[in-house]
Amino acid sequence: MQVYSYLIRTSQITIQTPAKDAETAIQLVMDSERCPRSAILSVERLGTPIRL
Numbered sequence: 001m002q003v004y005s006y007l008i009r010t011s012q013i014t015i016q017t018p019a020k021d022a023e024t025a026i027q028l029v030m031d032s033e034r035c036p037r038s039a040i041l042s043v044e045r046l047g048t049p050i051r052l
Helices: 022-033
Strands: 003-010 014-019 040-050
Touching (some): 003 022, 022 040
């Protein structure tokens, strides 16, 4: 499994998180920030896979 770094922008903050895909990254941010999906403004995958 490859893990990438994602930059998620919401209506309040910007968070960088590791995840296997964009949907997982969005779900992590929604759970941690307790925000609805409509608060997610953009999702950007950064660079190459993270080595674990």
